[in-house]
Amino acid sequence: MAENFVSVSGISTGKQLEGIRKISTEEELSFPIAIGYQLSNKSINKGTQNPRQPKFVDIGELDERTRDNGFVTAIHYYTKYNETILDDLEKVVEAGVDPSRALLQFNTLPVDAEVLNRVRDIGFRVIFKVAVSDKSDKGGYAVWKGDDVQDVIDGDIIPLIEQVFDRADVIDYLMFDPSHGTNLDLDLDEDSLGMRFGREIFDTYELRNVGLVYAGGINPGNVRRVVKRLESFFPGRFSIDTESGVRKEGRLDLGLVRNYLVNYRNTRNSINITRNIIKRLVISGRERSRQSYYIQDSTPDCLDNDPETLAAFVEGCLSDKETERYMNHMEKCKRCLYASSLLIRGMEEYE
Numbered sequence: 001m002a003e004n005f006v007s008v009s010g011i012s013t014g015k016q017l018e019g020i021r022k023i024s025t026e027e028e029l030s031f032p033i034a035i036g037y038q039l040s041n042k043s044i045n046k047g048t049q050n051p052r053q054p055k056f057v058d059i060g061e062l063d064e065r066t067r068d069n070g071f072v073t074a075i076h077y078y079t080k081y082n083e084t085i086l087d088d089l090e091k092v093v094e095a096g097v098d099p100s101r102a103l104l105q106f107n108t109l110p111v112d113a114e115v116l117n118r119v120r121d122i123g124f125r126v127i128f129k130v131a132v133s134d135k136s137d138k139g140g141y142a143v144w145k146g147d148d149v150q151d152v153i154d155g156d157i158i159p160l161i162e163q164v165f166d167r168a169d170v171i172d173y174l175m176f177d178p179s180h181g182t183n184l185d186l187d188l189d190e191d192s193l194g195m196r197f198g199r200e201i202f203d204t205y206e207l208r209n210v211g212l213v214y215a216g217g218i219n220p221g222n223v224r225r226v227v228k229r230l231e232s233f234f235p236g237r238f239s240i241d242t243e244s245g246v247r248k249e250g251r252l253d254l255g256l257v258r259n260y261l262v263n264y265r266n267t268r269n270s271i272n273i274t275r276n277i278i279k280r281l282v283i284s285g286r287e288r289s290r291q292s293y294y295i296q297d298s299t300p301d302c303l304d305n306d307p308e309t310l311a312a313f314v315e316g317c318l319s320d321k322e323t324e325r326y327m328n329h330m331e332k333c334k335r336c337l338y339a340s341s342l343l344i345r346g347m348e349e350y351e
């Protein structure tokens with residue numbers, strides 16, 4: 001399966017990269033970190049540069065240093081003209097980027113499967129951004145306003161899924177990003193387009209090796225909520241990307257980058273701890289239930305303070321007689337009802 005990563009994008013200089021390396025070392029970060037470099041048809045061919053782009057002549061050295069630091073290079077490529085893609089990517093390789101180690105994200109309308117296939121032949125792993133946009137946003141990028149683009153509020157997932165299936169063999173990651181670097185928040189509501197899309201991908205066996213990437217307004221302040229939420233929908237199978245969320249007045253802020261990565265790490269750790277607690281509870285609950293067939297009287301009246309028996313009950317491991325007794329009890333006991341709903345929720349989230 002595609003490896004999950006956390007990415008920091010819009011990096012333009014070796015100095016910024018060095019700052020992130022320092023953070024990673026000092027904070028002992030051990031998860032995969034991707035560094036996103038924006039290139040465009042214009043920056044490659046005309047040497048233009050905006051504040052979120054590196055100079056094209058520097059890209060080879062940046063790629064090498066990125067890898068030396070233990071990070072993954074992600075090229076975010078933009079063009080208005082699909083016919084320039086392969087020539088431009090050849091130039092990226094000539095400039096020194098090792099395609100066999102790099103990710104390539106298309107910040108364009110859906111690229112043909114045939115072109116993606118050739119991009120894969122060059123060696124890149126492909127991040128395919130599905131065509132969603134906030135069509136009501138007047139300041140949005142024109143390229144994301146075509147007929148094939150679904151509106152992030154009232155869009156339909158079927159055309160998005162079709163875009164994916166047409167290219168299923170040539171996609172390594174699918175990205176859902178309605179903001180396109182404009183810091184528009186990701187809607188994590190259960191019924192939102194992004195979550196419905198992700199569930200469809202998550203439940204499709206043929207796409208089981210494809211990674212999911214979410215972006216849109218993720219910042220140090222909300223990364224914890226975003227990660228816990230995504231983990232509850234797509235356990236163990238998502239990456240996140242930030243760009244605007246670690247900038248102040250348009251400029252990369254290493255203090256924000258540090259908080260973003262550290263908060264991510266802490267959230268990951270707490271999810272792992274919770275998962276281990278639930279696992280232990282369920283195992284010991286099963287063990288307890290096995291014994292309770294023989295020692296019926298040992299189970300308490302109320303389960304609120306006996307999580308192991310509660311786990312056995314929730315797992316359906318208690319004897320019929322015990323189960324019935326607790327069913328009757330829970331009709332009256334709000335504390336037991338609450339404790340069992342928390343545990344069930346936890347199992348759903350972390351199993």
Ligand SMILES: [Zn+2]
Binds near residue numbers: 304335
């Ligand atoms: Zn109770």
